[in-house]
Amino acid sequence: SQQGEEDPQALSIQEGENATMNCSYKTSINNLQWYRQNSGRGLVHLILIRSNEREKHSGRLRVTLDTSKKSSSLLITASRAADTASYFCATGAQKLVFGQGTRLTINP
């Protein structure tokens, strides 16, 4: 069973706009990770946020975590065509449990 659920399942925006994806999970966590998957490729780690952190930045990425609501969001600012990909949240330590992903399309 999937631990995380991403919302929306698909998102299409214009280049330069911001993209926000949400992830909800079911059980208590120590940390939450976000991964990107380009079409036909393996997943690439983007960022990890620990349960005692509320917000974390990495370049154009901003991740928030609300443990009381068991939810996280990933914001990509000033989107580019190269950001077109699927984005997954994952929870766990030794074993990761992935959500179903948000398919993001950036239109030029």
Added chain:
Amino acid sequence: NAGVTQTPKFQVLKTGQSMTLQCAQDMNHNSMYWYRQDPGMGLRLIYYSASEGTTDKGEVPNGYNVSRLNKREFSLRLESAAPSQTSVYFCASRGEAGNNEQFFGPGTRLTVL
């Protein structure tokens, strides 16, 4: 460094045939994983190995076997392939740096007819 490599990239099998998917990592990681990804879905864990010589079942282990040949290599075997095993298979490894980041291979696209 090559990171995580997988062979083959593509494979077509007939129902009942067997095959082994190979995975190797050159990052000296202890933990290795096999996932499957079905269309429009996230990844589901098949098996993992926390260290050389140990393997454990994940969420969907039925129909699969694994071997942790050494620290570098972790293979996935389908003894009698079924159409339900048509999927993309990813291998991953994880270091012990404490950040839980997993590094993924490029995947093997398997079709079972």
